[in-house]
Amino acid sequence: MENGTAQKRKITDYIGGDKLILLGAIAVVFILFTALNKNYFTMTNFINLLVAMSLVGLVSVGHTYLIIAGQNDLSPGSLAAFSGVLAALLLSKGMPIVPAILITLAGGFVVGEFNAWMVNQIKLEAFIATLVTQNIVRGFAYIMCGGKPISIANKAYLAIGKLRLIGIPVSVWLMILAYVIFGFILARTKFGRSVYAIGGSKEAARLAGLNPNRIIRRSFVLIGMLTALGGIVFSSRMNSGQPAANVNLEFDAITGVILGGVSFAGGVGDMFGTVLGVFLIQAFNTGLIMVNVSTFWQYVARGALLLFALTSDYIRKQRREKELLEASMKNLG
C-alpha cells in the first residue's frame, strides 16, 4: 500500500468499481432500448421513468437501512396499496386533506412498529414476520373498500400527483429528497453508523453500548412511513385508492438495493448504490414495456434480474473475503 500515493489516481478512487459497472449497465440498457424504440431516449420518457421509479425509490430507501441492518421487509407492496385506499376512504368521507394524510402516514408508522415488534419481541425472522404483515395488510386494503377501488375527488390531493416544480413532478422531488436526506443520515450520523454496526454483529454492537432493538424498530418505522408516503403519491397519480395495486413493489426495491451493492448478509452498502440499482431496474422495466414485451415475460425478466443481483452479491462477497485474506497475508508476512 506504500506506493498508493505514487500511483496515478484512477476514476475508481472516486467512485467504486461496482458503481462504474452499474453505470455501464445503465448505459447498455439505454442503448439497447433506444435501438429498439427511439422514443426511449427522450426527456419525456426520462421524466416518466423517474415518476414510475418514485414509489419504489421511496421504498428502496427503507430497504437500504433494513438490509444493511440485517433485516428485510416484504410488506411494502401491500402497505402502499393499503395507504392509497385508506387515504381515498378518509377523503371520500369528507375529511380534509391534511388529517387524511397524517392518519395514512400514522398507518405506515403502526405497520412498521408491528413488524419491529414481531422481529424484536417474538424473535421472528424478518422475512417471515413481514410475510405475515404482507397478507394481513393486503387483506385490510380489500376489506376497507369492499374490494372496489375508491375514486378520489379532492382537488388538493389530486394535485400532489400532477404538480411540477421546475418541470419535475412532486413525486420525483420527494424521492430525490428522501435519497439525499436519508443517504446523509446513513453515511454521516450516529443512527446510520449504528445501522451498519448491528448489521455487522448484533451482539457485538449491543455489548459496545448500542441498542439493536431500537435501531431495528426505527428502521422498520422508516420504511413503513416512506411506503405510506409513496402510497399517497401513487393514489393521487391514479385518482383512486386501489386495493390490488403495487403487488411486487418490494421485489423491485429489494432487487435494486442488492444490485446497488447492499449485501444480503448485512453491514455493507450505501445509498448511492441503491439509487443506481433502482434506476437500472426501472430503466429495464420501462424498456420492456416500451418494446411491448408481454406482462408474463416481464415476470420472468424480473426474476432473472433478481437472480443476477443475488449472484453478483455472492460474487462480491467472495471477492471481499479473498481481498481480506490477501490483505491479512500482506500484513502478517
Next chain:
Amino acid sequence: MSSVLEFKHISKYFPGVKALDDISFQAYGGEVLAFLGENGAGKSTLLKTLNGDYQPTSGEYLLDGEQKHFRSPHEAIQEGISVIYQERQILLELSVAENIYLGRMPANGFGVIDTRKANQMAQQIINDFGLPIRPTTKVKDLSIAYQQMVEIMKAYSRDNLRVICFDEPTASLSDAEIDSLFSVIEKLRAEGKIVLYVSHRMAEIRRIADKVAIFKDGRYVATVRTEDVTDEELVRMMVGRDLGDIFSSLDRNKQIGDVLLEVKDVSSDFVRPVSFTLHRGEILGFSGLVGAGRTELMRAIIGADRMKSGEVLLEGKPIRSRSPYEAMKNGIVLVPEDRKLQGILSNLSVSGNINISMLDRNANALGVISEKKEAAVAAHGIDEFRIKTPSPEKKIVELSGGNQQKCIVARWIATEPKVLILDEPTKGIDVGAKSEFYAMICEFAKQGLGVILISSELPEVIGLSDRIIVMRDRAVSGEVMREDATEDKLLSLGMMGED
C-alpha cells in the same frame, strides 16, 4: 514397507491470522506421532487442512510420494485418511453397523440393503477390537467412549485406511476408557498405519507416542523421540519462553486505593448470588473452570444479562445498569471473551471499531458525527496502544488477533471508564502481543482503574492479579491473595471448592 506422509511447506491464512506458517515434516507408518503445542499453535488446523476440511493456502501433502489434495473430508476418507474429532461425527439414531458402513452398506442384486451381512461384518471388526458391544445397538445407547470407538471402527473398516488422526480423543473419557482406546491405537500402529495424535496431556503423550512433533504459534518447531526428552524440555520447546520472567519484570501498581466497586449478592439466570469488592488501582483476577460462571457474572454486572437480585455500588453509590450502554455510562465496561462474535464489528474499519462507543460524544445535537473527532479518537488509540495497522480506515478483520483486541481495549478506554473488565483478553494471541497486554493491564491499574481479569491461564492470572477470586459451579468457591496464590491452590478451589 512402511508408508510415509509428508507435509511440505503447508501454510494457512485466515483473515487476521496466519494459522500455519510453512510447515514441513514427515510422519511414518507404524509409529504414533503426537502433535504438541499450546492453544492456537495450529495442531487442529493442520489436521483440518490435511483432510480437506480446510484448504491450505499453499503447500502440499505427499502420501507415499503421491500428491494428495482433498476438497472435503469425505474425499480424504475415501483415500484412506480419517480424522477422529473431539465432537462425535456419527448418527445417534442408527445402529453400530449402520454407522460403520454408512453410505456403503452391503446390498443384494436389487439394491436392497443386506442388514444381516452388515451386522456380521461389523461383528468381525468389533471382535478384532475386543469390544463388548453389539452391531445392532443404536449408537445413542452407547457411552461416549464406545461412540468414539464406533468412529474408529468406521475408519478402520475401509481396506485402504493408511492415516488415522485423533484430535484430543481423551477429553471426555475415563481412565479405563482411555486404556481401551490406547490398546486400539496400539493395534493400529502394529498394523503399520500412520497415527497422528493431538493432545495437551503430557502423561498420555509419554504413554502412547513414539515421537512428538512440537508446534508453536503456527510454526513447526521439531520432532523428537519421546524417550529422548524430559517433560521440561518439551514444555520449553512448546512455549519457547519463561513466563516467570515476563511476570516478574512487570511494573506493577503498588498503591491500591479505596473501594471502587461493591458487588452485593448479584445473580442472574446463569449465575448464583455473588459478592465481591474491587479497589481503585487493583487487578482482581477471576479463576475457575470454563463454565464456572465468571463470564455470566460479569454479563449480569454490565446489564448484558438481566440481573435477578443484588445491587452494585460504584464509589459508594448504588448504580443500575440495565444494558451495556447504561453500564458504560456508569463507567463499567467489558472486553468480551469471544472477540470475533462479540468484540469486533467485522464490517467496520479500525477507526469505526474504536469509535463505536463514542458515537454520543463524537456527534452533535442533530446526531451528525464529527469526522475530525473520530479521527482524533482513532489516532490516539492507535498511538497509545501501538495498534499495528496500515491506516485507521483499514477493515479491522485485516489486522492480527492481538491488534484487533487492542482496538477493543482502545474503544473502551476512550470512554474513560472506572472499571475495566477483561474476559480472557489474551486468548488466541501470540506471545509477543501477550506481554504487551500484560504491561498495558498494569498501566491501567497504575492510572487508578479497577481491573477485573478473567483468565483460564493460571500463570497469567497468578502473575497479574493482586487478589484472585475462584469460582466453581456458578458461585464463588474461594479467594486467594497474590502472595498465597499457587496453581495447585487455584485448581483445587476451582474443582473442589474450599475444604
